[in-house]
Amino acid sequence: xxxxxxxxxxxxxxxxxxxxxxxxxxxxxxxxxxxxxxxxxxxxxxxxxxxxxxxxxxxxxxxxxxxxxxxxxxxxxxxxxxxxxxxxxxxxxxxxxxxxxxxxxxxxxxxxxxxxxxxxxxxxxxxxxxxxxxxxxxxxxxxxxxxxxxxxxxxxxxxxxxxxxxxxxxxxxxxxxxxxxxxxxxxxxxxxxxxxxxxxxxxxxxxxxxxxxxxxxxxxxxxxxxxxxxxxxxxxxxxxxxxxxxxxxxxxxxxxxxxxxxxxxxxxxxxxxxxxxxxxxx
Amino acid sequence: xxxxxxxxxxxxxxxxxxxxxxxxxxxxxxxxxxxxxxxxxxxxxxxxxxxxxxxxxxxxxxxxxxxxxxxxxxxxxxxxxxxxxxxxxxxxxxxxxxxxxxxxxxxxxxxxxxxxxxxxxxxxxxxxxxxxxxxxxxxxxxxxxxxxxxxxxxxxxxxxxxxxxxxxxxxxxxxxxxxxxxxxxxxxxxxxxxxxxxxxxxxxxxxxxxxxxxxxxxxxxxxxxxxxxxxxxxxxxxxxxxxxxxxxxxxxxxxxxxxxxxxxxxxxxxxxxxxxxxxxxx
Numbered sequence: 160x161x162x163x164x165x166x167x168x169x170x171x172x173x174x175x176x177x178x179x180x181x182x183x184x185x186x187x188x189x190x191x192x193x194x195x196x197x198x199x200x201x202x203x204x205x206x207x208x209x210x211x212x213x214x215x216x217x218x219x220x221x222x223x224x225x226x227x228x229x230x231x232x233x234x235x236x237x238x239x240x241x242x243x244x245x246x247x248x249x250x251x252x253x254x255x256x257x258x259x260x261x262x263x264x265x266x267x268x269x270x271x272x273x274x275x276x277x278x279x280x281x282x283x284x285x286x287x288x289x290x291x292x293x294x295x296x297x298x299x300x301x302x303x304x305x306x307x308x309x310x311x312x313x314x315x316x317x318x319x320x321x322x323x324x325x326x327x328x329x330x331x332x333x334x335x336x337x338x339x340x341x342x343x344x345x346x347x348x349x350x351x352x353x354x355x356x357x358x359x360x361x362x363x364x365x366x367x368x369x370x371x372x373x374x375x376x377x378x379x380x381x382x383x384x385x386x387x388x389x390x391x392x393x394x395x396x397x398x399x400x401x402x403x404x405x406x407x408x409x410x411x412x413x414x415x416x417x418x419x420x421x422x423x424x425x426x427x428x429x430x431x432x433x434x435x436x437x438x439x440x441x
Numbered sequence: 442x443x444x445x446x447x448x449x450x451x452x453x454x455x456x457x458x459x460x461x462x463x464x465x466x467x468x469x470x471x472x473x474x475x476x477x478x479x480x481x482x483x484x485x486x487x488x489x490x491x492x493x494x495x496x497x498x499x500x501x502x503x504x505x506x507x508x509x510x511x512x513x514x515x516x517x518x519x520x521x522x523x524x525x526x527x528x529x530x531x532x533x534x535x536x537x538x539x540x541x542x543x544x545x546x547x548x549x550x551x552x553x554x555x556x557x558x559x560x561x562x563x564x565x566x567x568x569x570x571x572x573x574x575x576x577x578x579x580x581x582x583x584x585x586x587x588x589x590x591x592x593x594x595x596x597x598x599x600x601x602x603x604x605x606x607x608x609x610x611x612x613x614x615x616x617x618x619x620x621x622x623x624x625x626x627x628x629x630x631x632x633x634x635x636x637x638x639x640x641x642x643x644x645x646x647x648x649x650x651x652x653x654x655x656x657x658x659x660x661x662x663x664x665x666x667x668x669x670x671x672x673x674x675x676x677x678x679x680x681x682x683x684x685x686x687x688x689x690x691x692x693x694x695x696x697x698x699x700x701x702x703x704x705x706x707x708x709x710x711x712x713x714x715x716x717x718x719x720x721x722x723x
Binding site: 338 | 498503552570623625652655657662667668669675678680682
């Protein structure tokens, strides 16, 4: 039986995405941080890990990108991706109306995605309180009464999944957005998957400090007619305004054209690591 | 006398950066959000606005990038930049020790920048509470006793500037980081500044949906030997996995080589807006 580590606790969007992909026939282990999901896979405590990488409204999940930078020698590679529609719910004890709420608990990404709704429906005096996950936020609403010094239980809410609210018998109000809200999750593991019909390859690179370095890095892909689906830059954290780049391209590292492009790329970059080749979600 | 709008309240890092650039001889107006700083300049209530755009540890300030995307018809342009070293302080009532603190108030960027320090010095049970600014966080520590339902005043702290702590007579503990922590701020206005010795041009663009589109967009800069100093992608928020790009290049839009590159760029992009040409901070 496969063991799947995911960014927990239970009933987070990462959990729902992992369940969708790996089904009920797997063993699930939740980990409190992105870093600990990686660690479980690195130490063979889990076969696969599931972590968020990007949201269609808020952009990159920088924790996950930075984990690839900070542990460049990790044996972990990307073995797949999951696209999952996000539905946020405003969760309170039954009978609580949004305007009376004074404190909203949720994950910083969920708070950011719902900022517009929060501004329209809640008092300007509300507090936004960061939690490690949306599920933890829901638990905070439940545990509320027992904490010595905190807000009145009718004045707190969480933003999280319907599943988490249901588990605790809380009331839900769907947070409607006219914009497309999807999250892309990465599946990490230690063994590259077999080539599928449509594949994607993720690369981490650092450019040489020379004019035109980014252009030069893209030339091999252009020459081999390899489409770039994504580019993301992150600070190196060593020197201000020095960056690493995450690039996703179509194709598998076993394809000759991708191999040739990477060989050429290695000459124009100061660091190059293939994070994985895996089946495209779409 | 010039009026400068900045992301407030007083004693934020944005305020300190604005004071450094415009000095004591200007009138300062603080605004509660990035959006409202833009609005004050757009409505001629301020000559200049100062907003954060990028931190050397945490990366892009996505609110500011998204304001340029959401109001593409705005008359506001970038007229300058300020680089400012960031020193965070752990701020409490006198005599409070970090391990007893249960709730830390600060701006989400400051909380993220100090994550490592927080993990090392505070209890695992601590709450991180988002505020609109570091200065507001400090005010929260001061006002604490008068709020009906919240934590005990010895159990709260803020992360903010020494200036904000001093104003309220609070104790400070420097949050030391061995990494370079700098923020880059943009100065926005309505009139392009004169060409300086060294200039930078910021561009917002959307690529055509075609293979090699990003490569093609960079070709004109390579051909004209114009160095790219920065590329940042942001979700379009209209369609999942569709992006806008922010590109900074060396040179001024009045230089023939930059003009030629932009003319060529216009042919390979579906949207192109020059956000401004301005003197380089370094």
